[in-house]
Amino acid sequence: MSLDTSKIADTNKDRPATAKKPNRAGAVAGWADDRLKLGTLTKVFARKVFPDHWSFMLGEIALWSFVVLLLTGTFLTLWFTPSMSESAYEGSYTQLRGVPMSDAYASTLHISFDVRGGLLMRQMHHWSAMLFIAAMFVHMMRTFVTGAFRKPRELNWVIGSVLLLLGILEGFAGYSLPDDLLSGTGLRIADGLVKATPVVGTYMSFFLFGGEFPGDVIIPRLYIIHVLLIPGLLLALIGAHMLLLVFHKHTQWAGPGRTEQNVVGYPMLPVYAAKAGGFFFMVFGVTALMGALLSINPIWKYGPYDPSKVTAGSQPDWYMGIAEGLLRIMPNWETHIWGITISWNVMIPGQIIPFVLFGMIIGWPFLEQWVTGDKREHHLLQRPRNAPTRTAFLAAMVTVYGLLWAAGGNDILATHFHWSLNSITYFMRVAIFVIPPIVFYVTRRWCIGLQRQDNDRLLHGYETGIIMRSAEGGYTERHLPISEASAYTLTARNRDEIHQIESDVDENGVAAPDTRVARIRAKLSRGMFADNVQKPTAEELEEARHHAEHEHELETGLDHPAAGHEFDDHQLRDAGDVPLRQH
Amino acid sequence: MTDNLPETTHDDHAGVAMQEPIPDPGLPAHEWRPTDVDPKAEKRAERQVAGLFVLAIVGAIGFIVSYIAFHVGDNPDTIGNLGASNVALGVCLAVTLLAMGAGMIQWARKLMADHEIVEMRHPASSSQEDREAAVSILQTGLEESGLGRRPLVRNTLLAAGGILGLLPVIMLRDLGPLPGDKLDHTIWDLDTWNAEMKAWWATQNRTLQRVVRDVVGTPIKVTDLEIGDLVNAEPEVLFQTNPDTQAPLVEGTDLLVDKSKAAVILHRMLPSDIVSSQTLNWSVDGIVCYSKICTHVGCPISLNERTTHHLLCPCHQSTFDLADSGRVLFGPAARALPQLELTVDEEGYLAARRDFTQPVGPSFWERG
Ligand code: HEM
Ligand code: FES
Numbered sequence: 025m026s027l028d029t030s031k032i033a034d035t036n037k038d039r040p041a042t043a044k045k046p047n048r049a050g051a052v053a054g055w056a057d058d059r060l061k062l063g064t065l066t067k068v069f070a071r072k073v074f075p076d077h078w079s080f081m082l083g084e085i086a087l088w089s090f091v092v093l094l095l096t097g098t099f100l101t102l103w104f105t106p107s108m109s110e111s112a113y114e115g116s117y118t119q120l121r122g123v124p125m126s127d128a129y130a131s132t133l134h135i136s137f138d139v140r141g142g143l144l145m146r147q148m149h150h151w152s153a154m155l156f157i158a159a160m161f162v163h164m165m166r167t168f169v170t171g172a173f174r175k176p177r178e179l180n181w182v183i184g185s186v187l188l189l190l191g192i193l194e195g196f197a198g199y200s201l202p203d204d205l206l207s208g209t210g211l212r213i214a215d216g217l218v219k220a221t222p223v224v225g226t227y228m229s230f231f232l233f234g235g236e237f238p239g240d241v242i243i244p245r246l247y248i249i250h251v252l253l254i255p256g257l258l259l260a261l262i263g264a265h266m267l268l269l270v271f272h273k274h275t276q277w278a279g280p281g282r283t284e285q286n287v288v289g290y291p292m293l294p295v296y297a298a299k300a301g302g303f304f305f306m307v308f309g310v311t312a313l314m315g316a317l318l319s320i321n322p323i324w325k326y327g328p329y330d331p332s333k334v335t336a337g338s339q340p341d342w343y344m345g346i347a348e349g350l351l352r353i354m355p356n357w358e359t360h361i362w363g364i365t366i367s368w369n370v371m372i373p374g375q376i377i378p379f380v381l382f383g384m385i386i387g388w389p390f391l392e393q394w395v396t397g398d399k400r401e402h403h404l405l406q407r408p409r410n411a412p413t414r415t416a417f418l419a420a421m422v423t424v425y426g427l428l429w430a431a432g433g434n435d436i437l438a439t440h441f442h443w444s445l446n447s448i449t450y451f452m453r454v455a456i457f458v459i460p461p462i463v464f465y466v467t468r469r470w471c472i473g474l475q476r477q478d479n480d481r482l483l484h485g486y487e488t489g490i491i492m493r494s495a496e497g498g499y500t501e502r503h504l505p506i507s508e509a510s511a512y513t514l515t516a517r518n519r520d521e522i523h524q525i526e527s528d529v530d531e532n533g534v535a536a537p538d539t540r541v542a543r544i545r546a547k548l549s550r551g552m553f554a555d556n557v558q559k560p561t562a563e564e565l566e567e568a569r570h571h572a573e574h575e576h577e578l579e580t581g582l583d584h585p586a587a588g589h590e591f592d593d594h595q596l597r598d599a600g601d602v603p604l605r606q607h
Numbered sequence: 608m609t610d611n612l613p614e615t616t617h618d619d620h621a622g623v624a625m626q627e628p629i630p631d632p633g634l635p636a637h638e639w640r641p642t643d644v645d646p647k648a649e650k651r652a653e654r655q656v657a658g659l660f661v662l663a664i665v666g667a668i669g670f671i672v673s674y675i676a677f678h679v680g681d682n683p684d685t686i687g688n689l690g691a692s693n694v695a696l697g698v699c700l701a702v703t704l705l706a707m708g709a710g711m712i713q714w715a716r717k718l719m720a721d722h723e724i725v726e727m728r729h730p731a732s733s734s735q736e737d738r739e740a741a742v743s744i745l746q747t748g749l750e751e752s753g754l755g756r757r758p759l760v761r762n763t764l765l766a767a768g769g770i771l772g773l774l775p776v777i778m779l780r781d782l783g784p785l786p787g788d789k790l791d792h793t794i795w796d797l798d799t800w801n802a803e804m805k806a807w808w809a810t811q812n813r814t815l816q817r818v819v820r821d822v823v824g825t826p827i828k829v830t831d832l833e834i835g836d837l838v839n840a841e842p843e844v845l846f847q848t849n850p851d852t853q854a855p856l857v858e859g860t861d862l863l864v865d866k867s868k869a870a871v872i873l874h875r876m877l878p879s880d881i882v883s884s885q886t887l888n889w890s891v892d893g894i895v896c897y898s899k900i901c902t903h904v905g906c907p908i909s910l911n912e913r914t915t916h917h918l919l920c921p922c923h924q925s926t927f928d929l930a931d932s933g934r935v936l937f938g939p940a941a942r943a944l945p946q947l948e949l950t951v952d953e954e955g956y957l958a959a960r961r962d963f964t965q966p967v968g969p970s971f972w973e974r975g
Contacts, residue, residue: 071724072726073724073725073726108860109859110858110859110860116679136679137679138679139679140674140677140678140679140692140696141674141692141696142679143679143690143692143693144693144696144697144700147693147697148697176731176732209906209922212867212904212905212906213904213905213906213922215904215905215969216903216904216905216968216969217904219969219970219971219972220904220969220970220971221972222972223972224972225971225972226786226790226971226972226973227785227786229786229971230783230784230785230786231779231782231783232782232783233783234782234783234784235783235784235864236789236790236864236867236868237864237867237905238860238863238864238867239783239860239864240859240860241783271731272731273726273728280631280632280633280634280635281631281632281633281634281635281725282634283631284728285727285728286725286726286727286728287725287726287728288634288723288724288725288726289723289724290721290723290724291724294715294719294720295715295719295720295721298711298712298714298715298719299711299712299715299716301711302707302708302709302710302711302712302713302714302715303708303712304708305704305705305707305708305711306704306705306708306709306712307708308704308708309700309701309702309703309704309705309706309707309708310701310705312697312698312700312701312704313697313698313701313705315693315697316689316693316694316696316697316698316700316701317689317694317697317698319689329863330863330866331863331866331867331870331900331907332821332839332841332866332867332870332899332907333907334906334907334908334909334921334922335921348923351903351904351923351939352923352924352938352939353939354939355939356903356925356935356938356939356940356941357941358941358942358970360975363973363975364972364973364974364975365970365971365972365973365974365975366972367941367969367970367971369903369939369940369941370903370904370939370969370970373939374904401730401731403728434924435921435924445924446937449924449937449938482628508629508632509632509635511629512629512630512631512632515627515628515629516631559628560628561628562627562628562629564628565628565629
């Protein structure tokens with residue numbers, strides 16, 4: 025409203041814009057529109073609506089940290105030399121002068137000590153990599169727990185999952201580039217994982233490293249993967265992710281006026297663009313602050329890679345923690361038979377379980393859709409409590425992740441708390457099977473409890489904290505009805521249905537071929553939804569309200585239905601009184 | 608089909624239309640912000656935003672000044688080991704970016720119009736007519752091409768496409784050499800040596816390769832090691848130079864490859880502590896020699912328990928018993944640590960009698 029729009033608005037009147045004195049911007053826009061139909065595009069996109077909620081910023085953090093990665097990474101490429109040929113170091117860092125090392129390591133030292141701002145960019149690059157992956161994780165959890173993956177957004181769910189996987193791979197490739205002792209150790213472990221592949225493992229290892237580990241080609245190869253191949257894929261998939269987002273329009277939380285048929289929020293131009301643009305600078309700024317003040321991956325302290333050296337307590341970047349934990353707690357099973365070796369101890373934790381876990385996450389939406397048979401589009405988000413089984417599943421998965429992460433740091437736990445390393449490992453082997461189911465059960469009950477609470481609030485109102493003393497001397501707490509808007513919001517959800525099997529046998533009395541599947545589906549449906557609390561029906565609500573009003577009148581002696589705020593200091597404003605929002 | 612959006616007023620998925628308990632009250636009325644109605648508040652917000660943008664300019668100038676003022680190389684350890692240049696540049700950059708971001712967000716929140724807009728949704732699917740049209744177009748295409756009627760053409764095309772897809776896979780063949788038996792031998796085996804190494808060896812008049820200290824390459828006598836000592840060691844050839852050219856016999860990538868298989872550890876214990884007969888037979892006065900490369904996924908092992916003769920891998924904590932043929936005591940490693948048969952050479956230095964009798968390092972399929 026403070027913008028003076030008269031100059032722009034001028035061109036919208038009857039006079040054509042070009043008839044006036046040459047307006048540069050207008051002329052450029054006109055030129056472009058003649059060729060690109062930008063006007064129509066702008067009309068469609070510039071006022072696109074984006075609903076507002078803090079949790080919608082998680083994906084944005086991921087997006088912006090990817091942009092920061094592109095910017096800082098491109099800076100690093102100007103000096104980084106992806107080569108494993110060796111020479112003696114002659115740079116500014118005195119402790120390593122004269123030490124033979126690969127060009128990759130030497131150039132990373134050069135970036136850190138001889139390029140102004142180089143260390144800052146390296147640290148920002150590494151911090152934003154962590155932020156990128158962490159934000160994707162949390163964004164994915166938010167999408168999951170609110171049911172935002174439901175039709176029509178399943179494809180975006182899959183794209184997002186692939187993005188997370190690619191991000192982790194990209195991070196591992198980047199971590200390996202500087203060719204320091206830690207990155208070399210990471211590659212050594214990767215080589216061990218590859219070699220454990222049945223039949224072709226040895227060949228894969230030789231092809232990957234161009235011969236025996238470590239060879240002299242792995243860094244140049246990882247480099248092109250890191251700066252071209254995966255970023256290209258990421259860019260394309262992020263583009264697709266965004267296009268689908270715009271096409272489907274954003275999901276929103278239910279509320280008065282916010283339904284399955286509409287989307288309510290701020291327009292792309294100007295508010296959303298300004299907020300999102302500002303948010304980019306915030307993410308960038310926070311990364312800069314981290315790069316300035318928090319040391320990360322000080323490769324000069326580790327020294328160049330030497331396959332006969334290792335530092336105690338070496339840890340990969342946190343997002344590899346799950347694989348690390350799995351490797352550590354796996355029992356040492358290996359089969360030797362007919363002259364071959366099958367390394368279950370490496371294959372299962374390194375190549376099978378991570379992908380099984382990942383598959384369970386990607387697959388859940390499809391499982392849920394199959395069980396419910398729900399073919400409708402869903403644009404209103406579900407509160408986590410209203411999908412207790414799903415929420416509990418996520419909680420259990422997060423627990424698995426956390427346990428494996430802790431297991432990945434078992435040596436650190438052991439030295440830090442003076443626990444026995446062996447006991448921690450044995451504990452984890454059991455805990456990984458026992459604790460997640462407990463978490464699942466508890467979370468599920470908790471969600472259902474919250475659903476009950478919601479229904480109580482709907483049916484009996486909220487607890488005012490006001491204690492009433494009746495004529496007989498008994499005490500009761502006053503309950504008052506919640507506002508119509510909150511009541512509507514609480515009820516704006518679908519009822520769950522339990523899927524039933526029609527008949528066990530077909531018309532001839534023979535077990536129908538697909539009843540087994542149907543029975544599984546019915547069973548899952550019951551397991552997933554039967555315990556959920558459904559919102560009250562109109563009649564139940566009516567009755568409860570009637571009952572409450574009745575009591576109310578009796579107790580307070582009011583001769584009219586309570587407006588709702590007789591006992592607290594919330595005054596109802598009268599309609600002419602313009603309320604001010606606090607910011 | 609044209610409208611597959613769920614109904615909000617009727618939950619008719621179950622087939623029973625059920626009245627929603629509470630009707631939608633509709634969007635709440637727009638509330639004005641202080642900046643919308645109070646010109647003073649508006650001016651204040653405007654100054655705030657401009658102030659933030661000025662701060663961004665100050666930060667950028669600070670960045671330029673720091674860029675000129677601080678050198679990187681000579682003071683990497685000042686200011687909490689971060690380097691003065693890094694901290695100054697980073698903080699200035701952060702101030703600029705954060706101030707710009709905060710300014711834009713503040714501007715949007717306080718001064719830009721804040722009316723929420725309602726946009727209607729449309730089903731993601733195309734309309735029924737479009738679908739039918741699409742199907743019929745595809746069918747026409749299929750018929751006009753005759754793909755269904757001419758299986759010969761179709762099948763040969765498929766075969767050609769398949770084999771074309773194979774070509775890139777074949778072209779990956781030269782990514783690396785075939786493994787052969789390379790993983791079965793290490794440079795402890797004199798037969799694996801190249802001509803240059805053999806020429807050097809011919810000048811030595813010895814038959815056994817010494818086990819020498821890592822980094823410095825000095826040979827080791829039995830008396831050099833005390834009970835409980837753990838020493839990192841390598842085959843001596845890795846430290847030798849060509850007598851004519853003075854160039855190292857093994858360097859660069861070859862050195863890394865050889866080290867990643869041939870690195871060993873020496874440990875001295877009381878001969879009476881030794882449990883297995885192999886370990887005893889392959890030891891010299893209680894000194895045993897094992898591969899340093901973990902049989903799990905290949906980390907170099909380094910952590911020693913002096914008294915128990917247990918060796919712990921720092922990567923995933925596999926523990927090996929040096930008194931008992933390198934047996935696995937704990938952890939994810941499945942195979943014993945390969946032992947190197949130790950002896951003393953003509954001059955009394957520790958030497959390897961032969962190569963490891965099994966491949967070292969991580970397991971692989973053909974290992975047996
Ligand atoms: C998109 C996700 C990306 C992730 C997760 C990522 C992650 C990483 C990590 C963890 C490192 C190690 C940094 C360190 O030394 O501490 C690294 C190094 C590097 N990255 Fe990236 N990166 C990404 C994108 C890019 C892009 C797009 C480029 C270039 C166009 C790039 C160029 C580099 C270079 C040249 C290095 C080696 C220099 C060095 O280590 O200092 N990165 N990356
Ligand atoms: S590499 Fe030694 S335990 Fe895994």
